[in-house]
Amino acid sequence: FSSAMSASFYTKPANNGNAGVAMETSWDSNPGRQRTLQPITTGASVLAIKYNAGVIMVADTLGSYGSLAKFRSIPRVLRVNDATVAAASGDLADMQFLNTVVENHAIDEEIHEHGIAYSPASLHSWLTRVMYNRRSRINPLWNTYIVAGTEAGQPFLGYVNMLGVAFKEDCLATGFGSHLCLGLLREALDAAGGYAGLTEETATSALEACLRVLYYRDCRAYNQYQLANVPVAKPAQVSGPHFLQSDWSVAKLVKHYTE
Amino acid sequence: MSSIGTGYDLDVSEYSPEGKLFQVEYAHKAVESSGTAVGICCRDGVVLAVENIVTSKLYETNCNRRVFHIDRHIGMAASGLLPDARAVARHAREEAADYRQSHGEPMPLSELASRVSNLMHAYTMYSAVRPFGCGVLLAAFENGRPQLYGVEPSGVYYSYHGYAIGKAKQNARTEIEKLKLAELSAANGVKEAAKIIYSCHDEVKDKYFELDLSLTSAETAGRHVIVTGEQWTEASNYAKAALEEHDSDDDV
Numbered sequence: 001f002s003s004a005m006s007a008s009f010y011t012k013p014a015n016n017g018n019a020g021v022a023m024e025t026s027w028d029s030n031p032g033r034q035r036t037l038q039p040i041t042t043g044a045s046v047l048a049i050k051y052n053a054g055v056i057m058v059a060d061t062l063g064s065y066g067s068l069a070k071f072r073s074i075p076r077v078l079r080v081n082d083a084t085v086a087a088a089s090g091d092l093a094d095m096q097f098l099n100t101v102v103e104n105h106a107i108d109e110e111i112h113e114h115g116i117a118y119s120p121a122s123l124h125s126w127l128t129r130v131m132y133n134r135r136s137r138i139n140p141l142w143n144t145y146i147v148a149g150t151e152a153g154q155p156f157l158g159y160v161n162m163l164g165v166a167f168k169e170d171c172l173a174t175g176f177g178s179h180l181c182l183g184l185l186r187e188a189l190d191a192a193g194g195y196a197g198l199t200e201e202t203a204t205s206a207l208e209a210c211l212r213v214l215y216y217r218d219c220r221a222y223n224q225y226q227l228a229n230v231p232v233a234k235p236a237q238v239s240g241p242h243f244l245q246s247d248w249s250v251a252k253l254v255k256h257y258t259e
Numbered sequence: 260m261s262s263i264g265t266g267y268d269l270d271v272s273e274y275s276p277e278g279k280l281f282q283v284e285y286a287h288k289a290v291e292s293s294g295t296a297v298g299i300c301c302r303d304g305v306v307l308a309v310e311n312i313v314t315s316k317l318y319e320t321n322c323n324r325r326v327f328h329i330d331r332h333i334g335m336a337a338s339g340l341l342p343d344a345r346a347v348a349r350h351a352r353e354e355a356a357d358y359r360q361s362h363g364e365p366m367p368l369s370e371l372a373s374r375v376s377n378l379m380h381a382y383t384m385y386s387a388v389r390p391f392g393c394g395v396l397l398a399a400f401e402n403g404r405p406q407l408y409g410v411e412p413s414g415v416y417y418s419y420h421g422y423a424i425g426k427a428k429q430n431a432r433t434e435i436e437k438l439k440l441a442e443l444s445a446a447n448g449v450k451e452a453a454k455i456i457y458s459c460h461d462e463v464k465d466k467y468f469e470l471d472l473s474l475t476s477a478e479t480a481g482r483h484v485i486v487t488g489e490q491w492t493e494a495s496n497y498a499k500a501a502l503e504e505h506d507s508d509d510d511v
Contacts, residue, residue, distance in 0.1 A: 100360065104356055104359070104360060105358070107330065107331060107359075108356070110328070110331060111327075111328030111329070111330065111331065111352065112328075113328065113485065202352075
């Protein structure tokens, strides 16, 4: 019955408190092991934007093995609770590991029924601490997370990457999305005069347009995706897989293209 | 009335000359002097109900529930010392979370019952600890089948169609036996369980009690749900009405 004594409430140098499992690094006890050097199976961009009554987030369902489009049905969007969703790009094993930890925390909160649950801001904060601490041990979880949801009655959108860099914004993108699509999302926001001027439909079509750009231009993107919508007044909904229509007829104009 | 185990009841690692473990028996007495807990397997779900005796009106309602969630799909009702019940619940939750983490699926109730039983039994073997002073009822609705397990302070456990522990366990068990469980829907089972708790409640000895009710059924999609709001009020009123009817019958 030593398990009765093993739960640690207070964080002392020797233990990692609540983050426990997420913080265990193998060479703390076994110096022969190695650190994360590179991501292996990866997910591409995650895009998200606030609208007048909530937040929408999209992520395609591809797991790339280098340049091989190996796993074509990997869900990257996690529904944490009615007010919170999160999605990750980067190493999918690390993502699945962290998602399990988050899910277990979420189940813990549900069963204690004390009315306290992960809010997007608290999840964002927790993820930041875990990611930063892992990077500080030179053994990162090779992911970029976007957390979306409803915080104190307002739409919330936060970003955390493997270095522990974290910030909140009205529109976010990871990976290639941050190069190709962030400009498009910002334009949509500017045109509407801020997210309060964006409707759910406009926000969704802006994200879909961005996904299409990514499918055309990012070699690791895919045309099947999940969509998460967290309206301020209603529970979070993760839908999918959705399919992106694309037109490749222009390929014939490319020199040396053969059918 | 009770056999005194003078000299052989100082710690649980000592047998009496008759082969009894008096500390375990005393633990059972702790359960028997506590509010009744009832578990009923209905046709399409399991209901748990507890007569949560409240000693002071100064307590906030529902601050010390005796029905616990163990993971999303398993419920636990407890009779006996509440802090001991909480400790058992904590262990059960750890086991269930561990299982979910390593097996990638929710823990089957039979497996959890076995672990809880092992735990409670372990505390009956060493002089350094005392047995848990609580009995627990574990409930789940798995693969379309309602399941109920009862674990006692000695660690013994059985699977039941219906069971009761605590003060009025004998009366409650008799009432449960009268129910046609195979035909009873879980929604009606909630009301029947409430009725049993109310009818077994001793108005004289314990004036004030809270009715803790929970349900795991096809309707809740296998989720363990604490009954509150309208459904709770309905069950509670049904129970009170049945009690009045019974009382008025006596008047004739």
